[in-house]
Amino acid sequence: MSSREQKAAEIRRLLATEGEAVSENARGFNRGREEATAELDDYDELKATARARKEDAIERLPELIEQVRESVEARGGNVYLAEDEADANAYVREVADGADVETAVKSKSMTTEEIELNEALGAAGVDVWETDLGEFVLQVAEEAPSHLVGPAIHRDRESIAELFEAHFDPGESLETADDLTRFARTFLGERIADADLGLTGANFVAAEEGTLVLVTSEGNARKTVTATDVHVAVAGAEKLLPSVADLGPFLELIARSATGQSLTSYLTFLTPPGSAPTVDFEGDEMGAPGDREFHLVLLDNGRFEMREDEQLRETLYCIRCGACANACANFQQVGGHAFGGETYTGGIAGGWEAGVHGLDSAAEFNDLCTGCTRCVPACPVGIDVPWINTVVRDRVERGADPSRFDFLVDGLAPDAESGGSLQKRLFGNVGTLAKVASMTAPVSNWLVQSTLGKWALARLGVDPRRDLPQFRRRTLRDWFESRGRTRVANPEREVVLYPDVYTDYADVERGKAAVRALEAVGVGVRIPSLPESGRAPLSQGMIATAEQAAERVLDGLEPHLDAGRDVVVVEPSDLAMFRRDYDRLVPERVDRLAANSYEVLEYLHGVLANGADLDALADLDGERLAFHPHCQARTLELAAHTEWVLEERGADVETTTAECCGMAGSFGYKQEYYELSVAVGEALSAELPEDRRVVASGTSCLDQLADLGRSPRHPVELLASAG
Amino acid sequence: MAGDVDAFETAAREVNAEVTRTTAGEFDAAMEDVLVDPAVGTPLPYHGVSLPGWVETDPSPSDLAAAATGVTSAGLGVVESGSVVVESTAAGEDPTSLFPERHVAVLAASDLVADVSAAVEHLAAVAGEGRDAVIETGPSATADMGALVYGAHGPRAVHVVVIEDR
Secondary structure (H helix, E strand, O other): OOHHHHHHHHHHHHHHHOHHHHHHHHHHHHHHHHHHHHOOOOHHHHHHHHHHHHHHHHHOHHHHHHHHHHHHHHOOOEEEEEOOHHHHHHHHHHHHHHOOOOEEEEOOOHHHHHOOHHHHHHHOOOEEEEOOHHHHHHHHHOOOOOOOOOOOOOOOHHHHHHHHHHHHOOOOOOOOHHHHHHHHHHHHHHHHHHOOEEEEOOOEEEOOOOEEEEEEOOOHHHHHHHOOOEEEEEEEHHHEEOOHHHOHHHHHHHHHHHOOOOOOOEEEEEOOOOOOOEEEOOOOEEEOHHHOEEEEEEEOOOHHHHHHOOOOHHHHHOOOOOHHHHOOHHHHHHOOOOOEOOOOEOOOHHHHHHHHOOHHHHHOOHHHOOOOOOOOOOOOOOOOHHHHHHHHHHHHHHOOOOOOOHHHHHOOOOOOOOOOOHHHHHHHOHHHHHHHHHHOOOHHHHHHHOHHHHHHHHHOOEOOOOOOOOOOOOOHHHHHHHOOOOOOOOOOEEEEEEOOHHHHHOOHHHHHHHHHHHHHOOEEEEOOOOOOOOHHHHHOOOHHHHHHHHHHHHHHHHHHHHOOOEEEEOOHHHHHHHHHHHHHHOOOOOHHHHHHEEEHHHHHHHHHHOOOOHHHOOOOOOOEEEEEOOHHHHHOOOHHHHHHHHHHOOOEEEEOOOOOOOOOOOHHHEHHHHHHHHHHHHHHHOOOOOOOEEEEOOHHHHHHHHHOOOOOEOHHHHHOOOO | OHHHHHHHHHHHHHOOOEEEEEOOOOHHHHHHHHOOOOEEEOOOOOOOOOOOOOOEOOOOHHHHHHOOEEEEEOOEEEOOOOEEEEEOOOOOHHHHHHOOOEEEEEEEHHHEEOOHHHHHHHHHHHHHOOOOEEEEOOOOEEOOOOOOEEOOOOOOEEEEEEEOOO
16 A cells, blocks of 8 residues: 555544544534633633743743742752653652652643653553543553543543443443443542552643642542652643743633633642642551652753744644644544644644654644644634644655656646655646646646546546546636726726636636626726735645745735735635735735735625625525635634625525535645545535535635535625626 | 622532522531531631531541541632632641532632632732642533543532621
């Protein structure tokens, strides 16, 4: 099997075995987050404050480490800054040796997963028991976590019951979640009573007070500490904040972002050795608080390099809530066993794995981030997760070797990249390919659909089950020129309609409809020749090529901006380039374009709200529509404009909640991801009632929905009269 | 103040905690209703209020393990979230509120604060003195076994007794 076939087979297996449980849980968390954060009046302000505090703390990290060392040591505890996994494990082993530890109990900690502490202690003869019930299930099953917050969300009740019955032979039937919980509580209660060492992580560490804050629901972290005489907390160095007083916004946001709870059951503030007595079940004695030995192990393991890395630094602001995973349409279908590296899962895992385990681990799953951006508004500290994954992709690809099929792409690929996979270069250069295909249409379309064409494309990883776009000989601009350009004389407003690759060469009808709708409300239109936006190369991790494209687009558009013309965009992913991504690519030039570019329905809304005649657009009275907004349009909060215009014209509109259609540019065309793409698409399709006409705004969404047997239209096609 | 208690009660019930409102004079009767025998407890700091004599206030670990109820004071109540703040002392508020299946938290109405941020301000001072504390919101819970279950490792039930004239 080729590596693409292997990847496809693994995804197929996970879709079949874990997909259903993952989907129910991740989508449930995602809905919970949306509802819980909507209740906060000051959500955006809380996020901005949390973000600013993390930026400040990471900036001051060396200083905070010295401060926490002083505060912990002043109370008799120990702080150890561990360079890497081996260093951290050796330190904890030494502590265990010194205290003659035979059994340790541990509360949930991804950082100890990162360093594989259980294995290291096990090799030294210490039994470690996971006391978080999800982690306990995985320990028994010998599986890896599939989610940052809900490590066992890939398992349902029945599979846990089977696991426990087979492993423990409990002598009673364990059927309900209640039975299973009671059994685990009793079993682990005995281990907690026996244990000599309590291991915890920390969600936050306050440097000034030397306080650990643990965010939990079960109560196992507290028991782990209370019932043992030695407490070792292992935390990534990035968990430091200046003081307890800084925690407010994080505690307001973390549970809401993770699962939709307003708070978890326990927010535990431990300031070791603390003020709680130790509880010795074996000796049946209570001990004095001061009897507890404490070690704080702060882990570097690549974090200081991440701090110096302008692009990966943002990862260190992550509070590990898992919102980026829950909001991700791909994650919702396959979970962290596909969408994850050695330890971490979900979108932000791209940054974590690249930083702590290296690019190879991040490369394993990097393609699963399609750049749809739905995680961006979900992140409580505003991390641009897709950008991190784009940077990781660029670094992975620039390290890749040229291959023997280079000839298939080279002549058609005017990119600025060295190396990189041919599949990525093919999709990254789609602008040039579309131009050539259009000039040679319909021959190019026949060629692509031919056996030879499919063979060549399959070598490049294009799935033969997909129909490729049909390129038109007569482009949108050809049509526009032939009708004598705009038909509005002496317009008050004049716009540039951006001829994106898909609208210009393939979906020409939606471009014509956009021109007619704009003209109907009195707007003059120009369609100059403009280059591709850079979206395609950016999505393939070809950042240098995307930068060149951005410069060229600005060269072409700036004279129009100078003349006071707004820019109207049909393809939402290109508008997202102008408004979001160009800020990364051409930060010094982008402001004017970002402020003066509009999605076509957004622009129509603006003109109509300013008094243009609504009746100039087609009457949609009696139309029942199901509207799927493009993922990036959702992130830019554009859906409401389309809903407004359609409803004002009399349509009854139902909007989907699916985060993405699953096509996501080239993703759904790739052989290894075709089935995952279809699974995401089917989840969307299930939301679209058969008795409603489907409208969608993105090329990808339209192609995906058409492949799934629906007949979607762009909303502007319904609004424009023929002519 | 009564408005705060109302709001606290509503929020606490939303997170599946039970609430009893009483006064210092009626406190003993309220305790008889909410304590399940055997009970362990820690001293209450409110004027004219004390635990019934049959509650074990110097429990051994085996008493803790056998207790049906653990009763402690709550340093603060959080109106917005229905949480109580349990502060640890050598008397054992932490294990007493954690090991028995039922936690009874006794709260003075005058110790209500508006929201988590206000509680955090107070907790910064507690931490500065080297004391441990927990913001407890409803019973111990898990969804790791395929459905939501109360009583994971900590109490299955939380009952807040609010003394309205303290």
